Amino acid sequence: MSKRKISISIRDPVVYEFLRAKANTGISAYVCDLIRRDMNRPKDEDLDKKVEEIVRRLLKNANGITLQSRDSPRKDSLSHEDRELLKSLF
Secondary structure (H helix, E strand, O other), rough: OOEEEEEEEEHHHHHHHHHOOOOOOOOOHHHHHHHHHHOOOOOOOOHHHHHHHHHHHHHHHOOOOOOOOOOOOOOOOOOHHHHHHHHHHH
């Protein structure tokens, strides 16, 4: 297999230092492995499908979602006593 060279610039200093730490294990092999994994990832990955799967999983788990109790009064609603007080004032 012939070797081909590409030069890249790393703008993010954190990424640059991370790659420099990989220098003894082979930056080229590391980058090629990342690219190969990206190439082999299924192309039909759909964010909507992933969200649907997560929601279905959460709905199957009774402890996964907590719903607000309808017994507690809403912030913008008045209690029965408050309504009666207002009626008596007007």
